[in-house]
Amino acid sequence: MSDQSTSNSKGFDAQRDGSGTLEWADHNENIQRGCSHNCKYCFAAANAHRFKTLARVNWHTESLTANAERTKYPKRHGVIMFPSAHDITPGNLDACTRFLKLMLDAGNQVLIVSKPHTACIAHLVAELATYRNQVMFRFTQGTMDAEVARFWEPGAPAPEERLEALRLAHGAGFRTSVSAEPLLGGLDTARAVLDAVRPFVTDTVWIGKLNRPRNRVDMKLPQNCLAIEAMEAEQSDANILALYAALQGDPLVRWKDSIMHVVNDSGPTVLDCVVNDKRQGDLLVTILAPNSQAACEGAELAAENANVLLLTDIHINSHL
Numbered sequence: 258m259s260d261q262s263t264s265n266s267k268g269f270d271a272q273r274d275g276s277g278t279l280e281w282a283d284h285n286e287n288i289q290r291g292c293s294h295n296c297k298y299c300f301a302a303a304n305a306h307r308f309k310t311l312a313r314v315n316w317h318t319e320s321l322t323a324n325a326e327r328t329k330y331p332k333r334h335g336v337i338m339f340p341s342a343h344d345i346t347p348g349n350l351d352a353c354t355r356f357l358k359l360m361l362d363a364g365n366q367v368l369i370v371s372k373p374h375t376a377c378i379a380h381l382v383a384e385l386a387t388y389r390n391q392v393m394f395r396f397t398q399g400t401m402d403a404e405v406a407r408f409w410e411p412g413a414p415a416p417e418e419r420l421e422a423l424r425l426a427h428g429a430g431f432r433t434s435v436s437a438e439p440l441l442g443g444l445d446t447a448r449a450v451l452d453a454v455r456p457f458v459t460d461t462v463w464i465g466k467l468n469r470p471r472n473r474v475d476m477k478l479p480q481n482c483l484a485i486e487a488m489e490a491e492q493s494d495a496n497i498l499a500l501y502a503a504l505q506g507d508p509l510v511r512w513k514d515s516i517m518h519v520v521n522d523s524g525p526t527v528l529d530c531v532v533n534d535k536r537q538g539d540l541l542v543t544i545l546a547p548n549s550q551a552a553c554e555g556a557e558l559a560a561e562n563a564n565v566l567l568l569t570d571i572h573i574n575s576h577l
């Protein structure tokens with residue numbers, strides 16, 4: 258069931274104006290510096306390196322900060338995302354559990370975001386059972402391909418383990434959501450993730466691009482440069498528009514700002530957004546257009562170029 262909250266009520270998955278983590282929550286909390294998941298694209302690692310608080314080569318080492326020692330926490334307006342600059346791992350599970358209870362005991366709503374270890378989630382669903390109505394889990398699943406995940410997120414659980422953790426949280430009656438940001442591929446990758454997680458998601462699947470990879474990934478390593486070039490090609494504007502056109506009717510899907518920037522900057526060119534898909538011998542054309550007139554023009558143009566029965570699936574987006 259989708260959350261119908263508005264920006265005023267500040268519920269989980271409310272429409273928020275901010276970008277990045279502020280699209281998901283009104284506040285962030287963290288209790289650790291460093292993260293053993295050691296993702297190549299990690300914004301927190303890049304920032305720590307830039308501001309000289311932790312060298313990139315040492316990001317995989319975890320140390321609790323003073324925030325982990327807090328004994329009081331206020332009731333805050335809106336949703337708190339925890340964590341946003343590290344993850345919940347076997348090494349910090351007890352500290353994270355204590356801090357989560359501190360926030361929840363004050364009556365807060367907490368969005369728990371993780372590339373989840375099954376054992377950690379088993380522990381959390383048991384420990385937080387009585388707070389079920391105040392919690393949503395959001396697990397990052399940018400690919401279902403174990404090799405791709407291992408390259409970009411070498412210390413994090415494999416996609417199958419994350420799926421198992423999602424199944425576990427869903428089975429325990431918690432609200433669940435998935436982040437396919439960064440999506441580690443293109444449309445086929447997004448479809449594979451959606452197919453795998455759909456039965457275990459109560460709310461949303463957020464899809465976003467790999468953000469600013471050249472600023473965040475260590476470009477001194479040739480294998481990283483090659484991987485980024487491949488990802489930039491796979492996530493070109495044309496491919497992102499095709500991804501948007503193909504999946505925007507899916508009721509689970511929400512788009513991160515990185516996708517919407519491409520969509521909103523794309524202009525009113527209908528044919529840029531045409532996606533062809535063979536379905537039982539017919540040609541299905543999805544047309545993404547800013548208004549009904551442009552959609553009709555797109556449909557006519559597509560029909561002129563088709564010599565088989567044409568089915569049209571038209572989406573109007575006034576932001577185009």
Ligand code: SF4
Nearest residue numbers: 292294295296299343
């Ligand atoms: S799990 Fe998150 S915080 Fe940890 S390294 Fe990966 S991107 Fe960074």
